[in-house]
Amino acid sequence: MIRRTVWLALPGTLIAAAAGTGYYWSRSATVVAPPRPAAVIPVTTTLVQRQDVPVFLSGIGAVHAFNIVTVKTRVDGHLDRVAFVEGQEVHEGDVLAQIDPRPFQAQLAQAQAAKARNEAQLANARLDYQRSSSLATRDFASKQTVDTQRALVAQLEAAVQGDQAAIDNASVQLGYTTILSPISGRTGMRLVDRGNIVRSTDATGLVVITQLQPISLVFSLPQDVLAEVAREMSGGRLKVLAYNRDLSIRLDEGVLTLIDNQVDAATGTIRLKATFDNKDNALWPGQFVHARLLLRTRQDVLTVPTQVVQRGPKGPFAFVVKADQSVEQRPIKAGYSRDGVSIIDEGLAAGDQVVLDGQYKLRAGTRVQARPTDKSAKPVG
Numbered sequence: 001m002i003r004r005t006v007w008l009a010l011p012g013t014l015i016a017a018a019a020g021t022g023y024y025w026s027r028s029a030t031v032v033a034p035p036r037p038a039a040v041i042p043v044t045t046t047l048v049q050r051q052d053v054p055v056f057l058s059g060i061g062a063v064h065a066f067n068i069v070t071v072k073t074r075v076d077g078h079l080d081r082v083a084f085v086e087g088q089e090v091h092e093g094d095v096l097a098q099i100d101p102r103p104f105q106a107q108l109a110q111a112q113a114a115k116a117r118n119e120a121q122l123a124n125a126r127l128d129y130q131r132s133s134s135l136a137t138r139d140f141a142s143k144q145t146v147d148t149q150r151a152l153v154a155q156l157e158a159a160v161q162g163d164q165a166a167i168d169n170a171s172v173q174l175g176y177t178t179i180l181s182p183i184s185g186r187t188g189m190r191l192v193d194r195g196n197i198v199r200s201t202d203a204t205g206l207v208v209i210t211q212l213q214p215i216s217l218v219f220s221l222p223q224d225v226l227a228e229v230a231r232e233m234s235g236g237r238l239k240v241l242a243y244n245r246d247l248s249i250r251l252d253e254g255v256l257t258l259i260d261n262q263v264d265a266a267t268g269t270i271r272l273k274a275t276f277d278n279k280d281n282a283l284w285p286g287q288f289v290h291a292r293l294l295l296r297t298r299q300d301v302l303t304v305p306t307q308v309v310q311r312g313p314k315g316p317f318a319f320v321v322k323a324d325q326s327v328e329q330r331p332i333k334a335g336y337s338r339d340g341v342s343i344i345d346e347g348l349a350a351g352d353q354v355v356l357d358g359q360y361k362l363r364a365g366t367r368v369q370a371r372p373t374d375k376s377a378k379p380v381g
Contacts, residue, residue: 043358045321045370046308048348050300055336056241056292057229059272061219065210065285066275067183071096072205073198074176077103082194082206090181090209097206099177099198108170115163122156129153185211210285215278217242217254219291220269229272230259232295239294240274242283247290251282256293298336302344308354309334309342318348319355319362321370327355329364 077099084096129149188208192198198206217240221229232238238256243249254276263270274291276283283289309316309332316334319327332347348354355362356373 040325040367040369041358041361042369042371043319043321043327043362044356044373045353046305046356046373048344048350048352048354049303050350051303052297052299053301053303053336053338053341053343054297055295056338057221057225057295059219059221059291059293061217061242061289061291063283063285063287063289064216064218065185065212066214066216067185067211068285069182069185069209070205071179071182071207071209072200072202073097073099073179074200075099075104075173076199077177077197079192079194079196079198082190082192084187084190084207086187086190086207088187089185090187091184092181094181095178096181096187097179099179101174101177104170104174104177108167108174111163111166111170115160115167118156118159118163122153122160125149125152125156179206181209183209183211184213185209212281212283212285213278214254214275215283215285216257217274217276217283217289217291218271219274220264220267220271221293223263223268223270226259226263226270228295229256229293233259240276241292241294242274242276243290243292245288245290251289252276252278252280298343301335302348302350303341304344304348304354305356306337306340306342308356309337310359319359320348321353321355321368324367325370326365326367327362329362 079097080100081098082096083098084090084094090096129146129152132146132149186209188210190207191204192202192206229238233256240254240256242251242254244251254274256272257275258273260271260273272291272293274293304318308318310318312329315331317329317331320330321327330347333345335343335345337343353370353372355368358368362368
């Protein structure tokens with residue numbers, strides 16, 4: 001009976017002992033567990049710098065030839081010779097074509113002969129007038145005879161003047177048979193072939209010449225910047241840079257020459273015109289380009305790469321790395337931004353270490369492992 005009681009009590013004792021042991025170890029584990037250290041976030045940093053920053057206004061524009069001339073004949077005739085090659089660079093006064101000059105040479109010779117005939121008659125009339133005048137003083141010739149001779153002299157003098165005018169006209173017409181380039185530029189496609197009969201009334205002409213050096217660029221800007229551009233332009237010539245369509249290549253540098261005299265009411269934009277030397281022929285008539293107008297250059301301002309500037313509910317801010325390698329979320333006032341560079345008007349100082357990459361993991365007070373980078377704010381002109 002006693003042995004049975006002992007076996008009944010033994011399971012309860014074992015259960016109590018196991019429960020006590022589990023409580024001891026769980027309590028011991030709770031007490032001795034060390035606290036987890038704060039995470040250190042790796043970030044890329046850069047320094048706030050002072051430098052000069054050019055302020056640009058950008059617009060899309062089209063290139064226009066400085067001058068375009070459709071070369072036409074001014075007389076009718078047979079086209080004997082074409083003296084240019086398509087796409088050739090020509091200079092003002094170069095011979096482009098030759099029309100058969102023989103009919104015009106004959107007209108000039110006729111005018112010269114008529115003048116010579118009338119000059120001979122004039123010389124004889126003047127002698128007769130002198131004789132009549134001398135005889136009239138001695139009453140050997142009537143006054144009517146003298147007046148008649150005087151009128152004949154005047155008539156022949158007018159005829160000689162008319163002959164000279166005819167000679168001048170024939171000379172001009174003969175000169176028009178040699179067609180010269182009116183400007184310096186590049187020839188286009190030949191519009192008439194040698195051997196054709198050309199007329200002054202032809203609409204097509206012989207060739208189109210475009211002046212490429214210098215060349216013009218017409219571009220548009222919002223009307224809101226009109227007053228600012230006009231004010232800066234009154235202080236001197238403004239620089240304009242021309243870029244290709246994807247802004248990867250700077251084509252040429254020119255100057256602003258004109259602000260149009262009216263705003264386009266349909267688009268709310270103002271047209272501007274710039275002139276480029278185009279020495280390398282990088283600009284071509286009809287080409288679409290990006291125009292950048294250099295409005296001014298801000299001297300010695302604080303700059304950071306644009307990705308440093310973050311946006312929050314209270315406005316822009318930047319993460320500044322402090323001496324203890326924790327970050328501060330500092331409010332800033334960001335100004336002009338262009339080409340990956342932002343001007344900082346307030347909130348930062350030169351030499352401040354700011355977070356360039358990795359901001360999305362940061363909070364105020366977060367400890368960081370800073371990896372400086374040589375990527376600084378470098379404006380691109």
